Amino acid sequence: MSESSHQDxxxxxxxxxxxxxxxxxxxxxHDEKLEIAAMLDEMGVxxxxxxxxIASEGDFEAVRDIAKLSKNAVICGLARAQLPDIDRAWEAVxxxxxxxxxxFIGTSPLHxxxxxxxxxxxxxxxxxxxxxxxxxxxxxxxxxxxxTRTERDYLCRVVExxxxxxxxxxxxxxxxxxxxxxxSAKLIEMLLERVPGADEIIFATHCHNDLGMxxxxxxxxxxxxxxxxxCTINGLGERAGNTALEEVVMALKVRNDIMxxxxxxxxxxxxxxxxxxATVSGFPVQFNKAxxxxxxxxxxxxxxxxxxxxxxxxxxxxxxxxxxxxxxNLVMGKHSGRAALRSKMKELGFDLGDNQLKDVFVRxxxxxxxxxxxxxxxxxxxxxxxxLDAEHDRIQVKFLRVICGTEAPQSADLILSVxxxxxxxxxxxDGPVDATFAAVKQLIEHDAHLELYxxxxxxxxxxAQATVSVRLSEDGKIATGQASDTxxxxxxxxxxxxxxxxxxxxxxxxxxxxxxxxI
Numbered sequence: 001m002s003e004s005s006h007q008d009x010x011x012x013x014x015x016x017x018x019x020x021x022x023x024x025x026x027x028x029x030h031d032e033k034l035e036i037a038a039m040l041d042e043m044g045v046x047x048x049x050x051x052x053x054i055a056s057e058g059d060f061e062a063v064r065d066i067a068k069l070s071k072n073a074v075i076c077g078l079a080r081a082q083l084p085d086i087d088r089a090w091e092a093v094x095x096x097x098x099x100x101x102x103x104f105i106g107t108s109p110l111h112x113x114x115x116x117x118x119x120x121x122x123x124x125x126x127x128x129x130x131x132x133x134x135x136x137x138x139x140x141x142x143x144x145x146x147x148t149r150t151e152r153d154y155l156c157r158v159v160e161x162x163x164x165x166x167x168x169x170x171x172x173x174x175x176x177x178x179x180x181x182x183x184s185a186k187l188i189e190m191l192l193e194r195v196p197g198a199d200e201i202i203f204a205t206h207c208h209n210d211l212g213m214x215x216x217x218x219x220x221x222x223x224x225x226x227x228x229x230x231c232t233i234n235g236l237g238e239r240a241g242n243t244a245l246e247e248v249v250m251a252l253k254v255r256n257d258i259m260x261x262x263x264x265x266x267x268x269x270x271x272x273x274x275x276x277x278a279t280v281s282g283f284p285v286q287f288n289k290a291x292x293x294x295x296x297x298x299x300x301x302x303x304x305x306x307x308x309x310x311x312x313x314x315x316x317x318x319x320x321x322x323x324x325x326x327x328x329n330l331v332m333g334k335h336s337g338r339a340a341l342r343s344k345m346k347e348l349g350f351d352l353g354d355n356q357l358k359d360v361f362v363r364x365x366x367x368x369x370x371x372x373x374x375x376x377x378x379x380x381x382x383x384x385x386x387x388l389d390a391e392h393d394r395i396q397v398k399f400l401r402v403i404c405g406t407e408a409p410q411s412a413d414l415i416l417s418v419x420x421x422x423x424x425x426x427x428x429x430d431g432p433v434d435a436t437f438a439a440v441k442q443l444i445e446h447d448a449h450l451e452l453y454x455x456x457x458x459x460x461x462x463x464a465q466a467t468v469s470v471r472l473s474e475d476g477k478i479a480t481g482q483a484s485d486t487x488x489x490x491x492x493x494x495x496x497x498x499x500x501x502x503x504x505x506x507x508x509x510x511x512x513x514x515x516x517x518x519i
Contacts, residue, residue: 010252010261011228013204014040014245015049016277017062018078020236025282025471025480027502030062032280036233037066039276040073043269045245047074047100047228053092054085060092067096074098074139081105081129090136100139102171103129107158108146119154126158127165134166141169143206148172148179148187156194163197169228170203174217177210177240181220188224204228207243209235214243215290219251222261233277234285234292246270246291246323254317268324272349275380282480282502284456284469291323324349334368341379348376350383370486371463381458381465381484394419394504395444395497402432402489414439414493432489440496448474448503453492458484468495472503479503 017033020026028036033050040048048070050063067075075096077089081103093099105126106114112122126142133140142162144150150158159170172187179187184205192198205221205228207214218229235244249265256262274292278285287294297320307314338361345352345360352360363382368374399415409428412435416423425442429435437450452471457464466488470481481499485491 007227008261009227010222010263011046011202011204012044012245012249012263012265013047013049013076013228013230014045014232015206015230015242016040016232016236016245017066018049018051019230019238019242020232020277020281021051022238023236023241023281023283024473024478025502026236027479028280030058030065033062034065034069036273036276036280038069039269039273040233041070042266043273044264044266045073046264047076049076049078049102049230050093052078054079054088060088063089063092064095067093067099070096070098074100076100076102076141079103079133081125083129083132086129086133086136090133093137098139099137100141100169101133101137102141102143103133104143104145104171104173105129106146106175107144107155108149109151110149111146119157123158123161126161130162130165130167138168140167141171141204142167143171143173145173146175148174148183149176152190156191159191160195160197163195163201168201170198170201171206171228171230172203172221172226173206173230174208174214175206177208177214179207179217180211180213181216184217185220185224188221188226192225202227204230205243206230208237209240209242212240214241215247215251218243218248219259222252223259234274234283234289236277236281236283244290246274250291250318250323253322267322269349270323271325275349279380279383282469282482284467284482291318297325333374334365336364336368344376345379345383348380348383367465367486371461371465375458378458378465381467395501397490397493397497398422399424400436400490400493402435404432404435410435412436412439412489414443416440416443416497418443433492436489436493437496440493440500444497444500446474446500446503448472448479448500451478452480455488455492466491468492470495470499472499474503477503 021028037048037050050066051059053060053063063077075093077093079085079089079101086101086103089101130140130142144155144158147155162170188203203226205218205226207217229248231243231245231248233245235241249263249267252259252261252263271292274285285292304315338357341361341364342352342357360382396417398417401413404410410432411426411428413426423443425439427435427439427442429438451473454469455466458467463486465484465486467484468491472479479499479502481495481502483491483494483498
């Protein structure tokens with residue numbers, strides 16, 4: 001590692017908008033991507049992987065516009081080891097003040113079989129594509145996909161080839177989350193020792209969480225000499241997800257005594273960004289998620305409660321304020337005004353425009369009339385519904401009345417607005433939710449399969465809002481919908497309709513031919 005790379009500095013490479021969006025059902029709109037990118041830039045993320053430009057016209061446009069709007073971060077576009085991919089990535093990122101091309105190829109025996117390339121042929125491909133990228137851009141990152149299952153001698157050979165061809169960052173991905181911390185560290189140590197020129201470039205680590213060790217593997221790699229961590233907000237990503245940005249950043253901050261590395265991240269922005277990503281992706285954060293989960297700073301045990309009251313450090317290794325968390329409940333009700341709501345939402349990470357504030361304020365007033373107490377999480381649920389309705393409004397729930405009880409059949413009387421035209425139907429089912437979903441399907445014919453139906457209470461009490469998550473799959477396309485309401489059946493209908501709206505978006509999204517599986 002050269003002196004100019006700063007031995008104690010760890011670069012944070014966020015791939016929420018690329019790898020995170022590859023989570024089934026997590027497709028984000030163009031405006032949502034731009035908003036998240038702006039928040040990442042403001043937080044101090046060093047590199048933002050904004051997307052996969054050749055994957056679709058929408059991906060290209062998002063990367064291009066993020067590149068134009070970015071202020072501080074390096075903006076990166078992903079490309080396979082193919083010249084058209086690399087040219088398309090450059091076409092998108094060239095607008096950034098600090099552009100980067102990230103190209104990759106699968107180097108393990110399993111992936112070589114897929115590409116039908118011999119070891120020598122793959123080396124030639126790597127040399128040609130990395131050199132082509134470097135001729136376009138001074139900042140080139142290269143990744144040997146499935147590096148942790150690649151033969152060590154061959155891995156050294158391809159890494160050396162990429163460095164000679166002009167790569168400035170070498171990322172070592174644990175594509176399937178197979179490795180363990182000790183292996184992760186030894187792999188980086190081996191490359192630094194054996195590969196000529198390794199001390200002149202930056203090594204990065206990209207860890208998946210299939211065995212629950214992504215964060216541990218990333219930190220082990222850093223201790224061994226890696227100086228870039230690839231991660232996502234909330235650990236979003238394919239299968240079990242990726243290294244979570246909030247986990248590695250806070251681990252480096254809290255345990256600076258044994259890991260004396262620094263980042264440029266403003267940690268007080270973490271909670272707001274976590275909530276925003278959960279909102280737009282439709283993937284709620286699990287309650288016991290490290291750092292950003294609802295229970296991360298909650299204490300139920302009497303012993304723990306007593307200790308925290310006397311000294312918070314007794315059972316808390318970080319402060320809620322360190323991640324921008326407002327731990328107090330909302331002191332707001334039906335008499336609260338717009339200024340108070342705007343201020344509170346800003347504390348929670350949402351800077352509302354006038355039109356958005358107007359919509360959320362109407363919802364807040366309606367909720368305050370129905371609930372005795374309004375909490376932070378209640379407002380976040382309102383914000384989520386506001387965002388979703390604004391972006392996906394071809395189908396809207398206008399009226400729902402259900403008949404349920406001990407005597408079957410249960411029925412649902414439903415009115416949906418479809419492209420501005422209202423349609424009404426009554427359907428029966430095995431329970432109110434089943435009847436409601438049957439009514440929706442009668443009005444909106446589709447072949448989607450219901451893969452997930454999940455309900456959880458946003459806050460406590462019998463008047464609590466219920467948040468419902470629905471996941472639909474159709475012809476390989478997956479869409480997730482979420483909605484909240486004090487009426488669980490109404491929330492279910494809205495979540496189902498929201499998923500259908502997102503499915504329409506997925507239907508329209510086109511992709512090029514070929515295998516676009518990425519690291």
